[in-house]
Amino acid sequence: MSELHHECGVAAIYHLPSSEPSPLCPEQGPQEISRLLPRMLQDIQNRGQLAAGMTSFSPDRANLLDTMKDVGTVAEVFRLSHRGKSEALMQEYAGRAAIGHVRYATCGREDRNYAQPFERQHIHKHKWFSFCFNGQLANYSSLRAKLLREGEHHLARDTDTEIILHELGRELSTGEPGRDISDIFAKVASQFDGAYSLAFLNARGELLLARDPLGIKPLCYALEGPLFAAASESVALLNLGFEPDSIRSLLPGHLIVVRPEGVKIKQFAPSTRTAHCFFEWIYFANVASTLDERSVYLSRTRLGEELARMEIADNKVPLDRDTIVVPVPDTSKAAADAMAYELGIPSREGLIRNRYSGRSFIEGGRARVAKAASKYTPLREVLEGKRVFLVEDSIVRSTTMKVLLDRIRHLGGAKEIHVRVACPPIVAPCFYGIDMSTIDELFAPKFLDDGLLTEEGQRRMAATLGCDSLRYLPVSSIARAIDLGEDQLCQACITGEYPTEHGQRLYNIALQNMGQSAAQGSRTYEQTTPDPSHLA
Missing domain, CATH: 3.60.20.10 (Aminohydrolase, N-terminal nucleophile (Ntn) domain)
Known part of the structure; x- marks a missing residue:
């Protein structure tokens, strides 16, 4: 990912x-x-x-x-x-x-x-x-408009970090010097939604x-x-x-x-209530970390076990000596290893990651595709003639996955590629700190039928990506893997249900902007018109 x-x-x-x-x-x-x-x-x-x-x-x-x-x-x-x-x-x-x-x-x-x-x-x-x-x-636009409206304020950067800087500075300038910094922060933070x-x-x-x-x-x-x-x-x-x-x-x-x-x-x-970001365990956090008393590594292995159970129930891909599991390095490895163990087939490093290829995520367009191609090298010695379960953390925009599948098939010589995603489809933007802000940039939404992921939708996804089959985990698997209740997690990007008021409002704006070329290239929270009733 x-x-x-x-x-x-x-x-x-x-x-x-x-x-x-x-x-x-x-x-x-x-x-x-x-x-x-x-x-x-x-x-x-x-x-x-x-x-x-x-x-x-x-x-x-x-x-x-x-x-x-x-x-x-x-x-x-x-x-x-x-x-x-x-x-x-x-x-x-x-x-x-x-x-x-x-x-x-x-x-x-x-x-x-x-x-x-x-x-x-x-x-x-x-x-x-x-x-x-x-x-x-999530209420960045509202806070920014409020700050600019109140006096001769000027903001030099388009970032909520500067908003927090000025709000802290303003609060520190009021009252007595002896005020406790915890009280000052509490008052400033009462304005934050996010x-x-x-x-x-x-x-x-x-x-x-x-x-x-x-x-x-x-x-x-x-x-x-x-x-x-x-x-x-x-x-x-x-x-x-x-x-x-x-x-x-x-x-x-x-x-x-x-x-x-x-x-x-x-x-x-x-x-x-809590709304811990489930992506911390699925992808972002270091696999050696423990967050809120939940091991990142163990959460990812449970996701792999969920993938295996789903595969056994589906019973469509032969699990013979020509079938292997290959993780997309590096964060998919724990899930891939667990899946392979449960299925009784090998987990192999069929993709080698070049850790010195540069930071492809700051590139755009063709440069991003080129970076993705140079980042992973398929091992023909591992992949040739094999039926491959390719395990990935998630598919967001699909740019990297399309490049990988092409390289695995043509350079690696795999005879079949079955993509298994250790996460439900990403169907909604994140307004809490992950760089996906519009629905149009996401891969999955256009394949859903009335908001639901169907067998036919997954077949169309597989054809678009260029793999033989594609399967996602259901939403319910995430809470089981992390060992937290669904009501304790933020799963907005896979459900469209946001834990804060302004997050839900931004999603409604994102829905209205779907398919509008004028909105593409700009982030949803930068397109909002602040509601004065929420600035008190």
Whole structure:
């Protein structure tokens, strides 16, 4: 599913006052704990490869907060392949606390101005802050219109991150300097409709982390001795050396404030239900991560078992010595291996991924097709003369799948290709941080009959893609695999039922825009006319 991308990931680290360095990082003193931040960002690099950055805090320099960021991977931005340059950066930005970000753009242009964290300097320390954000606000257009309507405000970027920056700045400028940052954030967040996990660091050395009231976006944290750390995924904390039992998921609608005095967790917004993004387990998260106490790896293996049960019940494709299972690297491997095991046939690496072919997701048109062709190499030694079950996480726009099928058949020599998708069809856009915003760009909707996926619809899909057959998992399989109730997950992109008011409203607009060429090329949430009744 290389044509689908998450918006970003966040990370934070803080060394509380202590006479001894943390046993997890004995080589780093408290004043240089920021050195660990790039390492954490590399562990969540799967969430965004377009840009990276960090802000560190140190009371021992003129720039209490100092931010570095740029377009590129973590290794490129932090010069990790050049020891001298990397060391110089780590010394320049050394601090006892830091926040960091990796980005893929779902809104805004692909340039340095959109890289995060965003820093707002101010003469007053409580108003000088930096923050980074993973997610998307479904009511972005309404918030933007409201902000521009109230006074001589100007927005330099087309992104909800700047909206949050100005709203935080505006709230910090009201009331007394002694107001708690948790109360300030709670008031600002009361306006948000959407998904987010957020890291905030001010010039007082106060760190705040927050997760949206529905828990759509993940956020994990850990505290051992004087070392506190948080990240979008648990793998970043595990690889720092935190014990698995000490890593927790922040509850939806809760925030964490870290100060020299200690760590406090509190609820900032009511959370009557959860709507965890199911795609985190299916595709986005690192397979080594555990989110909300659910293993990503085990969830994907259960999806493979679901595929196997479906195949056994269907009983149409022979399961003989000429039949193999082939995953689309890399995130389909766990599902493919589990499917093959249950069917009693081999799982083979018939596609080899070129990890250095470049970032095809920032390309468009023909360039995207060319990148997809260069990213996967079919192994004829594995595929020739075989009946192949090709297991994929999902089919979104179908660009990559068409290229893969052509290469597997003509270069690999497969005699049959049966595509099995470890996910239901994507039928609706995402307005919570995944880069699919219109219905017309999606593959599946045009093949549905009155909104339903039928055998005939799947046959037409297979013919369009160029495979011998195609099968998707049913919606009910997702909750079973993740071991959460359907009412605890956001499944909007496979059901059209959104967990927030503005998300549902945007879907209605997307339905109205179907087939309209004027709407193509622009995101649905950028086409909305704000409803003043929802701005109070």
